[in-house]
Amino acid sequence: MSHVANSKGRGGFIAGFLILPLALYLTFVIWPYIQTFGYSFTNWTGQSPTFDFVGLDNYSALMKDEVFRGALLHNLLLLVFVPAITILISLFFAFMLNAGGRSGAGGVQGVAGSALYKVIYFFPQVLSLAILAVLFGAVYRSDEGGLLNGFLTKLGLVDPAHPIEWLNEPNFVLWCLLLVVVWHGVGFYLVLFSAAMQSIPKDIYEAALLDGAKRAQTFFKVTLPLLWDSVQTSAVYLGIAAMDMFVLVSTMTSGQFGGGPDHHSEVMATVLMRNFLYFGKAGYACAMGVVMLVLTLILSAITLRATRREHVEF
Amino acid sequence: MTTVIKAPGEAAAEKRASATGHPRGKRKSGSDGMVLNVFSHGFLAVWGIMIILPLIWLVLGSFKTDVQIGESALSWPANWHFDAFPRAWDKGIGSYFANTLIVMVFSVPLTMLLGSMAAYVLARYPFRGNRPIYYFFVSGAMFPVFLALVPLFFMVKRLDMLNTFQGLILVYVAYSMPFTVFFMHSFFRTLPTAVHEAAVIDGASHTRIFFQVMMPMAKPGLISVGIFNVLGQWNQYILPSVLMQPQTGSDPERYMLTQGLIQLQYQMGYETDLPVLFAGVTIAMIPMLVVYLSFQRQIQAGLTSATLK
Numbered sequence: 001m002s003h004v005a006n007s008k009g010r011g012g013f014i015a016g017f018l019i020l021p022l023a024l025y026l027t028f029v030i031w032p033y034i035q036t037f038g039y040s041f042t043n044w045t046g047q048s049p050t051f052d053f054v055g056l057d058n059y060s061a062l063m064k065d066e067v068f069r070g071a072l073l074h075n076l077l078l079l080v081f082v083p084a085i086t087i088l089i090s091l092f093f094a095f096m097l098n099a100g101g102r103s104g105a106g107g108v109q110g111v112a113g114s115a116l117y118k119v120i121y122f123f124p125q126v127l128s129l130a131i132l133a134v135l136f137g138a139v140y141r142s143d144e145g146g147l148l149n150g151f152l153t154k155l156g157l158v159d160p161a162h163p164i165e166w167l168n169e170p171n172f173v174l175w176c177l178l179l180v181v182v183w184h185g186v187g188f189y190l191v192l193f194s195a196a197m198q199s200i201p202k203d204i205y206e207a208a209l210l211d212g213a214k215r216a217q218t219f220f221k222v223t224l225p226l227l228w229d230s231v232q233t234s235a236v237y238l239g240i241a242a243m244d245m246f247v248l249v250s251t252m253t254s255g256q257f258g259g260g261p262d263h264h265s266e267v268m269a270t271v272l273m274r275n276f277l278y279f280g281k282a283g284y285a286c287a288m289g290v291v292m293l294v295l296t297l298i299l300s301a302i303t304l305r306a307t308r309r310e311h312v313e314f
Numbered sequence: 315m316t317t318v319i320k321a322p323g324e325a326a327a328e329k330r331a332s333a334t335g336h337p338r339g340k341r342k343s344g345s346d347g348m349v350l351n352v353f354s355h356g357f358l359a360v361w362g363i364m365i366i367l368p369l370i371w372l373v374l375g376s377f378k379t380d381v382q383i384g385e386s387a388l389s390w391p392a393n394w395h396f397d398a399f400p401r402a403w404d405k406g407i408g409s410y411f412a413n414t415l416i417v418m419v420f421s422v423p424l425t426m427l428l429g430s431m432a433a434y435v436l437a438r439y440p441f442r443g444n445r446p447i448y449y450f451f452v453s454g455a456m457f458p459v460f461l462a463l464v465p466l467f468f469m470v471k472r473l474d475m476l477n478t479f480q481g482l483i484l485v486y487v488a489y490s491m492p493f494t495v496f497f498m499h500s501f502f503r504t505l506p507t508a509v510h511e512a513a514v515i516d517g518a519s520h521t522r523i524f525f526q527v528m529m530p531m532a533k534p535g536l537i538s539v540g541i542f543n544v545l546g547q548w549n550q551y552i553l554p555s556v557l558m559q560p561q562t563g564s565d566p567e568r569y570m571l572t573q574g575l576i577q578l579q580y581q582m583g584y585e586t587d588l589p590v591l592f593a594g595v596t597i598a599m600i601p602m603l604v605v606y607l608s609f610q611r612q613i614q615a616g617l618t619s620a621t622l623k
Contacts, residue, residue, distance in 0.1 A: 013520040015434050021432035021491060027453050028466060028488035035465035046464070062353065093361065096354040107521050119610055120362050123369075126606045126613065127599065128549035130572035134373050134579050134595050138588070144386060147371050150387025183364070192618050199396075242459065247551045251576050269460050282464050289461040296458055 021190055030093055039286040046282030054092065058094030058287035068288065071259070071266040074174055078181075078267070079299065083238035086182050087231060090189035093121070095219055098197045100207075129247035136180045137252050140166035143278060164206075170264040177248050177265060181241065189234050195229040235303045239305070241294055244269055268292050324405065369599070376402075376593035398589035403580070406567070407594045410574030415575035417479055417570065418547055421486040426536060428487060429494030430502075434524055436495070436503035438510075446501065463556060470557055477558050477568055486547050494539055497620060501535030502528065533538050537594045539617035542608065544616060547616075548602075551576075571598055 040058055044051035062068055097114040111117075124132070139147040142165035149166075152158035166176045200223065207217050224231075246269035254260030257274045259267075268288055276285035373385050376398045436448045466485070467476075475481025513523045529536070539574040552622040569577060569586065575598055582591040606613060 009520065010344070010439070013439075016438050016521075017431040017435045017524075021428040021451075021495070022447070024484060025430065025451065025454065026493045028469065028485050029392050029462060029491070030450075032469055033454075033457055033467035034463035035322045039465060046468070071566070089361075093358065096358055102417055111351060111358065117358050117362060119607075120365055120616070122614055123603070123606060123612070124365060125617070126545055126602045128551065128572045128575075128602075130549075130551050130575045131595055131598055134575055134591060137579065138372060138375070139368050141387075145384040147387045154388060187365070188617065192613050195615075196616050209394050213387055218551060238493070240458070244460070246460070251579065272460055276464050276467075287462065288463050289458075292458050294459045297456070300456070 004071065004225060005177050020033065033062075036289050038287045039283050040290050041284040042283075044283040044286075045280045046276065047280055048289075051283065052281070054286050058284050062287055065125065066270075067259075067266055068268065068271050069265050070263050070269045071268045072291075074265065075245070075267050077177060077293075078242040078245060079172065079239055081178055081234045082185075083243040086185045086189055087234055088190050089182065090186045091193055091224075091227075091231070092154065092236075093117075093186065093190045094193035096192055097105075099215065099218070099223070118191055122191055123187065124184045125188045127184075129160070130251065131250035132180055132184055133248055136183075138254075140176055142166065142168060142217075148291055168261050169263055173253060173261065174263040177245065177252065180248055180252075181245075185241070189191075189238075192230055192234065194225060232304065239299045239303060240296060243292060244297070246270060246273065267283050325336050362421055367467050372559075372592050372601075376589050376596050378589055380586055380588050383592075386577065395589065398593035401587075401596040402458065402578070402590045402597060405578060405590055405594070406569070406574055407571075407597050409579070410569050410571045411549050411597070413479070413568050413574075414548065414571040417482050418544070420479075421483045421490075421547055422540065422543055425487045425490040425494055425547075426485065426540055428537070429531065430498050430529065430536070431524070432491070433495045433498035434502050434528060435446070435497045448495075451495040452492055454498065456491075459489065459552060463552070467556055477561050477565055482554060482557055482570075485553055486550065489553065490546065492545065496533065497539045498535055498543075500531055537612060538619060541613055541616040542620050544605075547614075 041053055041055060042051040043054045043057070067294045097111060097117060114226070134231050138145075138222050141147075141149065144150050144153055144160055146163070146166070149158055149163040153160045153163065158164060167173050204222055204226075205218060213221065249265050249267050249270050250258035250273065251260065253265045255263075256278050257270045259265055259270045259274075268291070272285045272288040272292070275281040275288070332518075371387070371456065374391055377394045377396065379392075379395060380387070382389060382392055436451075470476050470485065472479050473481065473585055475484070509527060509531070510523060513527050519524070536622060549572060550570070552571040554573045558568050558570060558573065560567055575594060578591055578594050
């Protein structure tokens with residue numbers, strides 16, 4: 001009886017439920033993804049309906065494109081530093097929150113008020129990058145009205161007559177952007193690591209304490225290995241974010257779609273957008289998209305491989 | 315700010331509690347623990363200030379005058395001007411806000427509905443091609459959106475949906491699909507089959523079972539993934555900035571809030587009216603703050619489990 005009912009209209013039901021989601025997904029996600037590869041071999045401008053097949057010309061032009069190479073270098077730099085700094089700070093804070101308190105009868109315990117800290121730290125995560133861009137644009141203002149300059153002037157570290165032009169200093173601009181990403185991300189990864197730490201059974205810590213382990217030892221020998229899965233996932237996520245950076249760079253730095261001063265904060269995404277929407281080089285921009293994809297995939301593979309550890313079950 | 319004031323008091327209270335309550339803890343690391351506690355609170359409080367201070371400073375800026383903002387960063391508003399808020403609203407923040415709401419009223423429920431439908435069928439009905447379709451859906455999450463951007467623009471253009479709400483809604487739904495299907499798929503798998511079978515015996519159709527039995531049971535999952543989609547679509551910047559530009563001179567501006575804020579930033583840079591910009595950002599922040607404070611537990615849990623899964 002139940003089998004009859006189960007099979008009645010089953011095929012139609014499956015098809016009916018899949019058709020709309022699949023159609024949308026194919027039209028707006030998969031098909032454009034596939035088209036990008038095709039367009040990347042053409043000299044399409046985006047405006048004209050006609051274009052020629054130019055083979056690998058776009059890719060070889062990319063190799064010679066100084067601006068793109070600089071952008072690639074910046075992306076790689078961010079790729080190393082954004083995950084490293086964010087993960088280190090959030091691990092440190094997560095450990096503080098969960099094990100930084102006094103050692104009581106229960107062994108290691110968290111600091112008081114850790115819930116409040118988590119609420120505050122996490123808040124930037126719900127703000128849009130556009131809000132961050134405006135906020136930090138104001139913080140980095142090149143006169144005394146900027147929070148950073150105002151603060152440093154007050155401390156006597158900066159001459160009020162010559163405040164630092166954070167976002168216009170070729171050597172500072174990329175680090176200023178990196179700071180925004182870290183500011184934004186730490187709360188989220190802290191909560192993530194915190195959740196993972198809390199799932200570690202208390203008796204493991206107690207056993208370590210009984211064996212005479214110090215706090216630092218506990219962290220490196222017990223906590224970190226058990227957190228490794230989350231650290232690895234975080235590294236991939238942060239790496240993908242570091243490959244993008246479009247919103248912050250294009251809105252906070254000078255130039256058409258950002259990248260200034262003099263291409264010192266250029267990332268691949270901003271070069272792509274400028275070529276597409278400003279120079280009208282759609283085919284060339286597609287080739288950049290493909291390069292970004294390849295790098296993202298390589299990055300994920302490397303991170304997963306490099307950080308592979310034996311999985312611990314508990 | 316509150317952390318700074320609160321931290322020492324709480325630390326002292328804790329110290330007292332553990333000194334009286336847990337004599338065993340004193341044995342090994344009494345003083346060590348106290349030093350560490352001060353040390354931890356010190357670092358934690360500094361970071362807390364680093365998070366809150368810029369935000370408060372920005373909000374205060376919307377009560378200052380432009381001249382006062384430029385003169386010194388660390389000044390308190392001299393006279394509290396409230397007029398920047400209505401001016402920001404009139405400069406477009408009001409309509410950008412409305413535009414974002416219009417899009418999300420449709421895009422979020424549609425994302426949840428279509429995503430759940432696909433995930434449900436893929437999770438609970440074995441059929442030929444099930445696995446490939448599932449991986450096909452999920453793989454979309456791996457690719458950077460920049461890969462699709464150029465052809466996507468022309469696809470939407472060909473459909474005559476550039477700078478239209480319906481165009482952006484469909485694109486948002488499509489790009490939210492990989493994650494929604496992925497998340498709901500694992501959720502539907504965990505639901506018990508007994509209820510499903512009982513409904514079948516009662517003669518309910520597949521569609522009816524989905525809407526009246528499975529969807530209500532999947533509510534916790536729907537809430538998690540719903541939060542994720544709301545935050546993701548509300549904060550989206552790249553898709554609207556490519557797809558929602560007026561196409562002709564007579565085409566109306568249908569900017570989303572994030573896009574509108576950046577627009578306001580350029581505009582206020584020329585007009586040198588920073589209080590309006592700061593007020594605009596404050597207005598944009600308020601709903602997120604309210605939503606966050608009301609649902610912060612669910613948001614933290616939802617986003618964390620979303621990443622780990």
